[in-house]
Amino acid sequence: MNYQSAGLFIIGTELTRGVIADKHCQLLANQLTRLGYHVERMVVVPDDGSIDTVLRQAIGRCDLIILTGGLGPTSDDLTRSVVARLASVPLVRDRESFEALHRRIGERIWGANEQQTMIPEGFIAIPNPNGTASGFRGVIEIEGREVAIIALPGPPREMDPMFFDEVLPYLARLAGHDEFNRSEYSTFLIPEAKLEELCREASCNGLQWGTRFQDMTISLYLVGGSEAERTEMADRLRSMVGPALIADGEVTAATLLTEHLLERKETISTAESCTGGMAAVQLTELSGSSQWFWGSVVSYANEAKTSLLGVKEETIAAKGAVSEACAIEMAEGMLLHSGSTWAVSITGIAGPEGGSREKPVGTVCFGFAGRGRTSEAVTVHLSNYGRSSVRRKATTVALLLARQFIDGCCLLDTVSKWQYI
């Protein structure tokens, strides 16, 4: 028997009334997925008996059913009788549960608490070290199919240890040798629809993929096949968009840069105009930032560029504040005024106003300067999905290109492959 398809059933009126947020679904789904289960549905219902209906609707589709809640001593205690009915067995007293509860609450066990020691006949009790209701597990046959059923109490401080200590090892055994193979990547600046298209083009040998939006990246999961096949698909993707836009593992553009700086024991400063300090914010997100970050000047007004960074008024007059010449002077000015090893500058048109035919919204110039290194600048034309998006993308570009600059890569080569961003 292969237990592959799982359903999660969460019982709690405080959940369906939105009083509290469910905490079990993500935890259970995450753990089951790692074991190779496919979570087919997660259902939350009130304490009103509707669990019976939704459970019957899922039977025949799920090999594994996990229920939480509805085991308490109150009148809405339903789970044990619903499962017993489904299994066509009576409820019987579990002696160990009874003894454990008696040790815990003494003679108060008689009355409402007593039923907490009952489990469907043939099931195995799961002890609850942090509460009065035991859980239980068992395998029943329904319509010729084996279904494993596990019931646990609702409060997370009771459910969580029971799940990790008792249920997870049991599920791992149940799932047998089933291994769940996947590789995770972080992608930058590639729009979701484009990434999907690229994956369709790059996929072969039945490899699947999934994406997950993060704050500034989209995580890409390649699923199935061997590790070599997944690496091959990632390499094909990289050859389409350039290597800088797809990184191994779960990383951000900022950590890619800061880990590099940390290794080299070097620091960076930023001089920002249209991004208003976003690069500085990202470079200071982790404790210990002073190891790699020196400081920043947000030179939003042109006067700030000249007075704080020493950009020449003539440069702004002749080339404009959004120009490679201005970007270079900003980066070099920042380097000069700072004690950092490297400086990166960002000046562009974030919109919605301020664009022109020559320099439409999304035009951003980046400058890079380093001690003993020739400064460089590049211009990138970002798709205009709105001011916030242009600013966020420009920040990501600056962080990715700063790393390339430090490594001595040709920045023009790098950006020439970025048709999609």
Place this chain on the structure above:
Amino acid sequence: MNYQSAGLFIIGTELTRGVIADKHCQLLANQLTRLGYHVERMVVVPDDGSIDTVLRQAIGRCDLIILTGGLGPTSDDLTRSVVARLASVPLVRDRESFEALHRRIGERIWGANEQQTMIPEGFIAIPNPNGTASGFRGVIEIEGREVAIIALPGPPREMDPMFFDEVLPYLARLAGHDEFNRSEYSTFLIPEAKLEELCREASCNGLQWGTRFQDMTISLYLVGGSEAERTEMADRLRSMVGPALIADGEVTAATLLTEHLLERKETISTAESCTGGMAAVQLTELSGSSQWFWGSVVSYANEAKTSLLGVKEETIAAKGAVSEACAIEMAEGMLLHSGSTWAVSITGIAGPEGGSREKPVGTVCFGFAGRGRTSEAVTVHLSNYGRSSVRRKATTVALLLARQFIDGCCLLDTVSKWQYI
């Protein structure tokens, strides 16, 4: 027709794999419950088409069905066709959605994006100001019963405003509330549980309330009663936490400040340490920022404080970089080096490292300087819910207090009421 029983259907493989936690169920269930709906089930399924099955299983039990997710441009876009099949109507192009998307992304609309402008025939499109996929709503007849169906995109930053602005008033009408009276407020720095407690305390005459997490604020909706009654409740809340933490309407701490500056035709600069430029980022979020924002110095390293802002080395040696003396010198230095009317500084301990018994993590000093005004500084002790939270809260405090300083309010009085932040 009474629409009383509701079902929520959330589509997202990243949810059933436990990669991320669902954010919609609690929000939707909470709001629906307040309107008198009974949420009968909340179901989360992967992007694999199983929405069709679970939806059909719920029809006949739910008068109202809300779906989120599965509207994107990728291959797993399912919701629109499942609903069209259920309603037995074809998908048709919604002209307004098409035009809106065309304005947004131009010719890139052709291809995968185009299908985002299709909705089931007879349905009404729900515009999506923050993304490419429109939602839609309609009423269909199934087995002689009317069922209202509403489909919304999955990302919370798209779904939330669509729900509150378009869907909630519609549902209120559907639920038979002749009038949907509500007032909206923005609250700052008050933790959710505390806000809930305060509302319980301040509520009377059956006034209900709802909250919605925004990026840096919690929106508070007071629902029911007359406008005078809602204003009275808001005033009671303000008397508990001080007026600066509750503003009318949907505003941010940044817009409260920038609109004020715009009226006065004045500008501000920031000198930031622990916030790493967050205040600058927020002050430049809108186009036209140069009207109120001059620039910023992110003086993360102590050397940056002395060399870029002229903070005295003795001040740092004697009082520390996190001190009111240093905050004042940062603000005054920023004012001196800039052409702006006002300067605000932020220096604090964002953690997780760097705290001490005297200055624990969450200790933040703020300095304020203005031309012809005596500079001021205050220290605020923020609850330590992690580095990111401390940085975000410190930014909000700086923006709120800057407005108070400009208005000549007593900053010490203001912060003395902030027991909750």
